[in-house]
Amino acid sequence: MGIAGKLLGLVFAVSGFLILWWGMGTNDALSLLYSFIGMFVMAMGFALLTSGRQQKEEKPPPPTVTEIRCSSCDFKEIRDFQKGDYVLKAVEATCPKCQGAMTIEGVYMVREDTEDKDRI
Numbered sequence: 001m002g003i004a005g006k007l008l009g010l011v012f013a014v015s016g017f018l019i020l021w022w023g024m025g026t027n028d029a030l031s032l033l034y035s036f037i038g039m040f041v042m043a044m045g046f047a048l049l050t051s052g053r054q055q056k057e058e059k060p061p062p063p064t065v066t067e068i069r070c071s072s073c074d075f076k077e078i079r080d081f082q083k084g085d086y087v088l089k090a091v092e093a094t095c096p097k098c099q100g101a102m103t104i105e106g107v108y109m110v111r112e113d114t115e116d117k118d119r120i
Contacts, residue, residue: 009048016042062109068093072100081107 016038023034064081068091075097091102 005048005052009045009051012045012048013042014045016040016045062111064107064109066104067106067108068102069105070095070098070100070102073098075102076105077102 018038019041020035020038023031023038025031026034065078066081066085068077068079069075073095075095085104085107087104087107089104091104093102094100095102
Protein backbone atom coordinates (compact mmCIF):
# COMPACT_ATOMS: atom_id res chain seq x y z
CA MET A 1 0.00 0.00 0.00
CA GLY A 2 1.34 3.40 -0.93
CA ILE A 3 1.52 6.78 0.69
CA ALA A 4 -2.15 7.52 -0.13
CA GLY A 5 -3.29 4.45 1.80
CA LYS A 6 -1.14 5.37 4.79
CA LEU A 7 -2.52 8.93 4.78
CA LEU A 8 -6.07 7.60 4.55
CA GLY A 9 -5.36 5.30 7.49
CA LEU A 10 -3.99 8.22 9.48
CA VAL A 11 -7.09 10.31 8.69
CA PHE A 12 -9.35 7.43 9.76
CA ALA A 13 -7.42 6.88 12.99
CA VAL A 14 -7.49 10.56 13.94
CA SER A 15 -11.16 11.01 13.03
CA GLY A 16 -12.07 7.84 14.94
CA PHE A 17 -10.23 9.17 17.97
CA LEU A 18 -12.10 12.49 17.72
CA ILE A 19 -15.47 10.73 17.40
CA LEU A 20 -14.60 8.55 20.39
CA TRP A 21 -13.49 11.59 22.40
CA TRP A 22 -16.66 13.50 21.51
CA GLY A 23 -18.85 10.49 22.29
CA MET A 24 -17.28 10.05 25.72
CA GLY A 25 -17.75 13.73 26.55
CA THR A 26 -21.48 13.88 26.02
CA ASN A 27 -24.01 12.56 28.51
CA ASP A 28 -26.90 11.84 26.18
CA ALA A 29 -28.29 8.48 25.05
CA LEU A 30 -26.18 8.41 21.86
CA SER A 31 -22.81 8.66 23.65
CA LEU A 32 -22.40 4.87 23.70
CA LEU A 33 -23.17 4.70 19.97
CA TYR A 34 -20.64 7.45 19.21
CA SER A 35 -18.01 5.66 21.29
CA PHE A 36 -18.48 2.41 19.35
CA ILE A 37 -18.45 4.23 16.00
CA GLY A 38 -15.27 6.07 17.03
CA MET A 39 -13.54 2.84 18.07
CA PHE A 40 -14.59 1.16 14.81
CA VAL A 41 -13.32 4.02 12.62
CA MET A 42 -10.09 4.20 14.63
CA ALA A 43 -9.56 0.44 14.26
CA MET A 44 -10.07 0.72 10.49
CA GLY A 45 -7.48 3.50 10.39
CA PHE A 46 -4.92 1.45 12.31
CA ALA A 47 -5.61 -1.52 10.04
CA LEU A 48 -4.87 0.64 6.99
CA LEU A 49 -1.72 2.01 8.61
CA THR A 50 -0.26 -1.41 9.40
CA SER A 51 -1.36 -3.28 6.27
CA GLY A 52 1.06 -4.05 3.49
CA ARG A 53 4.13 -4.58 5.60
CA GLN A 54 6.51 -6.95 3.93
CA GLN A 55 7.43 -10.10 5.73
CA LYS A 56 11.03 -11.14 6.08
CA GLU A 57 12.14 -13.17 3.10
CA GLU A 58 13.13 -16.70 3.98
CA LYS A 59 16.41 -17.98 2.64
CA PRO A 60 16.38 -21.36 0.96
CA PRO A 61 18.20 -24.07 2.90
CA PRO A 62 21.88 -24.48 2.05
CA PRO A 63 22.70 -27.10 -0.57
CA THR A 64 23.41 -30.63 0.61
CA VAL A 65 26.14 -32.79 -0.93
CA THR A 66 27.02 -36.47 -0.69
CA GLU A 67 30.60 -37.75 -0.39
CA ILE A 68 31.22 -41.11 -2.07
CA ARG A 69 34.48 -43.06 -1.55
CA CYS A 70 35.91 -46.16 -3.09
CA SER A 71 36.55 -48.96 -0.61
CA SER A 72 39.64 -50.16 -2.54
CA CYS A 73 41.54 -47.00 -3.48
CA ASP A 74 41.65 -43.31 -2.47
CA PHE A 75 39.10 -42.11 -5.02
CA LYS A 76 36.56 -39.65 -3.64
CA GLU A 77 33.61 -38.03 -5.41
CA ILE A 78 31.32 -35.25 -4.23
CA ARG A 79 27.89 -34.99 -5.83
CA ASP A 80 24.55 -33.35 -5.09
CA PHE A 81 22.44 -35.07 -2.47
CA GLN A 82 19.79 -37.39 -3.86
CA LYS A 83 16.73 -38.60 -2.02
CA GLY A 84 17.51 -41.86 -0.26
CA ASP A 85 21.22 -41.15 0.34
CA TYR A 86 22.52 -42.14 3.76
CA VAL A 87 25.93 -42.87 5.29
CA LEU A 88 27.40 -46.33 4.53
CA LYS A 89 24.94 -46.96 1.69
CA ALA A 90 26.45 -48.95 -1.15
CA VAL A 91 26.31 -47.06 -4.44
CA GLU A 92 25.53 -48.85 -7.71
CA ALA A 93 28.26 -46.96 -9.57
CA THR A 94 31.75 -48.45 -9.60
CA CYS A 95 35.03 -46.64 -9.04
CA PRO A 96 36.36 -45.10 -12.27
CA LYS A 97 39.95 -45.84 -11.19
CA CYS A 98 39.87 -49.46 -10.02
CA GLN A 99 36.26 -50.56 -10.71
CA GLY A 100 35.83 -51.25 -6.96
CA ALA A 101 32.67 -50.86 -4.89
CA MET A 102 31.80 -47.38 -3.67
CA THR A 103 29.91 -46.35 -0.52
CA ILE A 104 28.56 -43.09 0.82
CA GLU A 105 30.95 -41.81 3.49
CA GLY A 106 29.17 -38.58 4.39
CA VAL A 107 26.25 -36.26 3.76
CA TYR A 108 27.00 -32.58 4.34
CA MET A 109 25.28 -29.22 4.15
CA VAL A 110 27.43 -26.62 2.40
CA ARG A 111 27.48 -23.35 4.33
CA GLU A 112 28.92 -20.05 3.20
CA ASP A 113 31.55 -18.52 5.48
CA THR A 114 30.30 -15.08 6.49
CA GLU A 115 33.68 -14.24 8.03
CA ASP A 116 35.42 -14.55 4.67
CA LYS A 117 32.93 -12.17 3.07
CA ASP A 118 33.57 -9.58 5.79
CA ARG A 119 37.34 -9.65 5.25
CA ILE A 120 37.17 -8.81 1.56
